[in-house]
Amino acid sequence: MKPESRKEEIINAASILFKEKGYSAVTMRDLAKAMGIKAASLYNHIQSKQEILSTIIIDLAEEFTSGMNQIVSSDKNATKKIENIIDLHIDVTLRNSDGLASLNNDWMHLEEENLQYFEKMRHDYEENFRNIVKKGVDQGEIKPFNIEIMVFSTLSTLRTLYLWYPKQRNIDADILKHDMISVLLKGIV
Amino acid sequence: MKPESRKEEIINAASILFKEKGYSAVTMRDLAKAMGIKAASLYNHIQSKQEILSTIIIDLAEEFTSGMNQIVSSDKNATKKIENIIDLHIDVTLRNSDGLASLNNDWMHLEEENLQYFEKMRHDYEENFRNIVKKGVDQGEIKPFNIEIMVFSTLSTLRTLYLWYPKQRNIDADILKHDMISVLLKGIV
DNA sequence: GTCTATATATAGATAGAC
DNA sequence: GTCTATCTATATATAGAC
Numbered sequence: 001m002k003p004e005s006r007k008e009e010i011i012n013a014a015s016i017l018f019k020e021k022g023y024s025a026v027t028m029r030d031l032a033k034a035m036g037i038k039a040a041s042l043y044n045h046i047q048s049k050q051e052i053l054s055t056i057i058i059d060l061a062e063e064f065t066s067g068m069n070q071i072v073s074s075d076k077n078a079t080k081k082i083e084n085i086i087d088l089h090i091d092v093t094l095r096n097s098d099g100l101a102s103l104n105n106d107w108m109h110l111e112e113e114n115l116q117y118f119e120k121m122r123h124d125y126e127e128n129f130r131n132i133v134k135k136g137v138d139q140g141e142i143k144p145f146n147i148e149i150m151v152f153s154t155l156s157t158l159r160t161l162y163l164w165y166p167k168q169r170n171i172d173a174d175i176l177k178h179d180m181i182s183v184l185l186k187g188i189v
Numbered sequence: 190m191k192p193e194s195r196k197e198e199i200i201n202a203a204s205i206l207f208k209e210k211g212y213s214a215v216t217m218r219d220l221a222k223a224m225g226i227k228a229a230s231l232y233n234h235i236q237s238k239q240e241i242l243s244t245i246i247i248d249l250a251e252e253f254t255s256g257m258n259q260i261v262s263s264d265k266n267a268t269k270k271i272e273n274i275i276d277l278h279i280d281v282t283l284r285n286s287d288g289l290a291s292l293n294n295d296w297m298h299l300e301e302e303n304l305q306y307f308e309k310m311r312h313d314y315e316e317n318f319r320n321i322v323k324k325g326v327d328q329g330e331i332k333p334f335n336i337e338i339m340v341f342s343t344l345s346t347l348r349t350l351y352l353w354y355p356k357q358r359n360i361d362a363d364i365l366k367h368d369m370i371s372v373l374l375k376g377i378v
Numbered sequence: 379g380t381c382t383a384t385a386t387a388t389a390g391a392t393a394g395a396c
Numbered sequence: 397g398t399c400t401a402t403c404t405a406t407a408t409a410t411a412g413a414c
Contacts, residue, residue: 006379020297021213021297021298022211022213022294022295022297023214024210024211024213024214025212025213025298027406027407027408028407028408028409029406029407029408037379037380037381038380038381038382039408039409040380040381040382040383040409040410040411041379041380041381043408043409043410044379044380045379048408048409049408049409105211105294106211108209108210108211109210109214143375145368145371145372146360146368146372148357148360149365149368149369149372150372152346152349152353153346153369153372153373156345156346156348156349156352156353157341157342157345157346159345159349160341160345160348160349163345164341164345168337171335171337176338179334179335179338180338180342182334183334183335183338183339183342184342186332195397216388216389216390217389217390217391218388218389218390226397226398226399227398227399227400228390228391229391229392229393229398229399229400229401230397230398230399232390232391232392233397233398234397237390237391238390238391379414380413380414381412381413381414382411382412382413382414383410383411383412383413384409384410384411385408385409385410385411386407386408386409386410387406387407387408387409388405388406388407388408389404389405389406389407390403390404390405390406391402391403391404391405392401392402392403392404393400393401393402393403394399394400394401395398395399395400395401396397396398396399396400
C-alpha cells in the first residue's frame, strides 16, 4: 500500500460521509470531525467542498470512460464485450464503492464545466453500451427484446452494485463476476 | 381528477424539487418560489420540511408494503408473483415517479420513528421478495443461480425505473410491463 | 499542519398584520 | 392564506498565530 497523502485521506473520508448522507447534508465540520481536526484545517489541503466532490466523481467517471473505450475498441463479440463491462463495474466497485455513491447521487451538485464534462462522459458511456447491445441483436447473439429496456435493466443493476456488494459477506470477486454474468446475460443471450 | 389540497400541491412540488437536487439541497425558499408564494406561507399548510419528506416516503413505502402483502398471500406460483411485483413497481412509478426519488435517495434523512418504520418496511419487502425467489428455486421454476444476486439484480432495476421511465417516449405501460417481464424473467426462469 | 477567531451568507421556523 | 420582518442556528470559507 502506498501511503495516502493528507488530501487523499480527506477525499476518502468525505466519500464515506457523502455515501451515508449525501453531499449537501455533510458539513465541513462533519468531515473535519471524522478526520480528527478542525474544519479550518481542511482548507490547508483542499480549496473547497466542491473540489472534493468533483475529484471523487470525475476520477471515477474517467475510469469508466477509459475502461469502456478499451472495450469498445477491442476485437470481440457483443457478448464478450458486455461481460467485460460487467467486470469493469465490479472492479471499480471493489476499489471505491464509497465514491460511487457520489457519482450516482450527487453528480447534479457539480458546477459548470465539471457538470458538463460529467454529463458528456455519462452520455457517451450509455451510447457505447447501447451500440454494443444493438450490434449483438443484429448479429443474432442477443435476443431481440426492446433495446432500451435491456440497456436500462443491465446498467441499473451495475450502477447499484456499490450499495449491495459491501453488504455481502463471503462472495469472492471472481465468483460474483461469474454469477452476475449468468444472471444478467443468460436471460438476454 | 379530484382537486388537490394546498398541502398536496406543496408535497407534489417538493417531490419534483427533491428529485432534482435531493432533500438537503432544497430550501423552503426554493419550494415557496416553485409554488409562487413566500416561504413563511408554507407553514400555514405544513408543520416542517421534515413532515413533507416523511409524507412522501412513508405513503409510498406503505403502498409497496400493501401491494407486496397482497401478492404474498395470493395463491399463485413464484413466477406469477414476480410478474405481479414487476407490475406493482411499474404502476407506482407511473403514478408518482417524483416521490420515488426521495424514497430511494433521501430516506436516511427521516427522523426517529419514521426512519425505523421505513427501514422495517424495506427490510420486510426484501425478505418477502427473497422468499418468493427461494420457493421458486426449490420448486424448479427458477434457475438455481445465487439467490442474493437474482434478488438484487431484479430489485435494483425495479427501484431505478423512476429515473428511466419518465425519459422514455412512446412506451405504453402494458408494453413496458410485458417487455420488462421478458427481460427480467426469461433469463431466470 | 492545525489552531482560534471571525466574516458573510443562508438555513428552518415563528410572530403578527392584513 | 399570504405577507413582511425577524430570530436563531449553522453553513462555507478566510486571516493570522503557533
